[in-house]
């Protein structure tokens with residue numbers, strides 16, 4: 001049979017979402033378990049009356065609200081159908097076939113898929129023995145063909161975070177014509193003051209983009225909305241390549257309402273952080289090699305035992321996320337959910 005699709009897709013891994021099994025506790029997708037923030041359901045309900053109309057393609061009200069919150073000009077902001085879509089758009093805006101994209105591995109599983117579909121060549125730099133990015137090796141991997149570098153801070157799925165001195169040195173080493181994307185999907189869970197806020201610390205560098213999402217701490221995973229802050233030129237290029245109207249009417253309304261509930265977002269993030277520390281302490285009694293986490297999940301580097309461990313958890317009614325050969329990522333849930341996970345460890 002003749003081919004209708006690209007042959008190179010055969011070699012591409014499919015994105016594996018966290019599994020959902022009715023009746024089981026899902027600690028597999030890094031969601032926050034406390035429901036939508038106050039005001040969000042009302043905003044969605046009100047906006048629903050207008051869904052026969054297209055949303056605002058310029059996403060003006062939301063970009064203005066984000067700009068005010070972040071203290072930047074709205075021209076520097078682009079929104080997308082989740083931050084994963086913005087990562088795609090950034091590749092589309094920077095890479096031509098044959099260009100290179102550098103990122104640490106293992107990191108967010110969408111990066112290799114996005115790189116391959118954009119025609120870019122992935123240059124994967126192995127994580128350090130401590131499960132974090134090897135920034136000197138990443139800087140050394142840059143060639144004349146490198147157009148984009150993904151830096152996931154904190155890193156999904158290992159939870160490890162990069163500190164200011166190492167990031168300073170890295171950004172100084174990267175050529176000015178290579179875009180560095182600081183993927184800060186889990187920024188709201190960072191407690192270590194030496195882990196810099198990419199926007200505050202590096203926002204004035206024209207080749208730095210800060211990627212954030214409303215899916216995690218802000219509780220809007222199901223509505224799909226994320227944003228980036230970049231130089232006005234890069235943000236404008238991204239807005240050019242964004243799928244038209246991909247920030248839906250409901251997502252825009254919900255995001256505006258969520259941003260108005262930022263105190264409650266912080267309160268919930270603090271609950272998650274407390275639980276993260278409790279779970280880490282308990283898990284380390286059995287697996288001392290579990291690294292510190294600055295995100296809303298913990299990483300068990302179980303190597304070839306990962307799939308078997310996840311299956312055992314599933315039999316105990318808890319779904320976690322295995323990456324066979326590397327480890328298992330366990331999202332922090334409510335105290336009761338975390339207790340259920342900890343009891344499967346026994």
Ligand SMILES: Cc1ncc(COP(=O)(O)O)c(C=O)c1O
Pocket residue numbers: 030081082083084085108152155156183185212213214215221224225226
């Ligand atoms: C590091 C990282 N970046 C981006 C995303 C994408 O999130 P979303 O598309 O829901 O904004 C995720 C989701 O898991 C992630 O872990």
